[in-house]
Amino acid sequence: MAETLRIAIQKSGRLSEKSLEMIKNCGIKFGSDARVLKEAATNFPLEFLYVRDDDIPAYIRDGIADVGIVGRNEYDEQAIDLTVLRDLGFAKCRLSIAVPHAFPYKGLSSLQGKRIATSYPNILGNILKEQGIQASFVQVSGSVEITPAVGVADAICDLVSTGATLAMNGLSEVESIYKSSAVMIGRKDMGSDEKSQILDRLMLRLDAVMRASNYKYIMFNLPEEHLDQVAHIIGGMKSPTVTPLLEKGWVSVQTVVAEDTFWDDFEQLKELGAQGILVTPIEKMTE
Ligand code: PRT
Numbered sequence: 001m002a003e004t005l006r007i008a009i010q011k012s013g014r015l016s017e018k019s020l021e022m023i024k025n026c027g028i029k030f031g032s033d034a035r036v037l038k039e040a041a042t043n044f045p046l047e048f049l050y051v052r053d054d055d056i057p058a059y060i061r062d063g064i065a066d067v068g069i070v071g072r073n074e075y076d077e078q079a080i081d082l083t084v085l086r087d088l089g090f091a092k093c094r095l096s097i098a099v100p101h102a103f104p105y106k107g108l109s110s111l112q113g114k115r116i117a118t119s120y121p122n123i124l125g126n127i128l129k130e131q132g133i134q135a136s137f138v139q140v141s142g143s144v145e146i147t148p149a150v151g152v153a154d155a156i157c158d159l160v161s162t163g164a165t166l167a168m169n170g171l172s173e174v175e176s177i178y179k180s181s182a183v184m185i186g187r188k189d190m191g192s193d194e195k196s197q198i199l200d201r202l203m204l205r206l207d208a209v210m211r212a213s214n215y216k217y218i219m220f221n222l223p224e225e226h227l228d229q230v231a232h233i234i235g236g237m238k239s240p241t242v243t244p245l246l247e248k249g250w251v252s253v254q255t256v257v258a259e260d261t262f263w264d265d266f267e268q269l270k271e272l273g274a275q276g277i278l279v280t281p282i283e284k285m286t287e
C-alpha cells in the first residue's frame, strides 16, 4: 500500500480552524469533519487525526502521527524530543506573570518563596531557575486566573492574548516571560524515504502559502517621470511590470509589496502621484 503522512490537528479549540485552513490553502481536499477521529485527504497522501492538543507531541513520539500542529507552549512544556518544522505564525500569545493589584511586584525576584498557579511548571520553572528564584507551583489545568482570589496562590503564570481575562479577574500582567505561536512539529526521523518525500511536498506548499500571506499584489497608474523614485521605494523586489498607458506620460505599474511595509509604501506612492491603486491578496507565491 502507498505510504501516507499522518498529521495530528487539534479537534476543537483555538488552533483547529486556522490549522485546517492552512492545509486547505495548500490545495489539499478533505472533509474537515470534526465529528470523526480521522479522515484521509482525497488528492494528497495525507491522513488527519483530530485529537486534544495536549496529546499531539506524545502521539508523534509514539508514531501514531508523523507531524502535528500545536502551540509552541505545549511543545516546550512537554519537552518531548521532536523537531519544530515551521513556525506557522497564528495563535500568537504570551506566557505572563500576573498578580493581584495589591502585590508589590518589582521583578521576578518578588516571586521568591511565593505560590504560583500555572499549567506551565516546566517553562516557568526553567526561567526561575536561571534567575536563582525558588517558588512553589500550584499546578492547575484550567481557570488559573481565579486562584489568587480564592487564596490558593499569590501569583499566576498563564497564557495571555488580549489581557481581558486577567483584567476581569482583578489581576495585573506584570511580566511576559515567553512568547508562543502555532508550530508544525514532527518526528526527527520519518522512518521511510517515501514519507519524508510527502513531508517535503507538504512543506513546499505550506511555505508558498505562508509567503503569499506576507505579501500583497498592487497595481497603479503613475506619471512616467516618477518611475525611478517608485522603483526605489518598492526596491528589493524583482523589477515591477511597467506598461505604457494610452495617455501620454503615464504608465501602469504592477508589483508585489511586503505586508509589513505596505502602508508606508502606499503613502509614498500617493505622494509621487500614483492613482487608482488596486491591492489584492496573493494566494500562493514561490521563490
Ligand atoms: O481541548 P484541547 O486540550 O485540545 O484545547 P485547550 O483548551 O488545551 O487549548 P486551547 O484551544 O484553549 O488553546 C490552544 C493553544 O492556543 C494554546 O496552547 C496556545 O498556544 C494558543 N493560545 C493563543 C491560547 C490563547 N491564545 C489564549 N488566550 N491558549 C489559551 N488562551 C487562554 C488563556 O489560558 C486564558 O485563559 O485565554 C485566556 C486569556 O485570553 P485573553 O485574550 O483574555 O488574554
Ligand code: ZN
Residues within 6 Å of the ligand: 052, 053, 054
Ligand atoms: Zn489542551
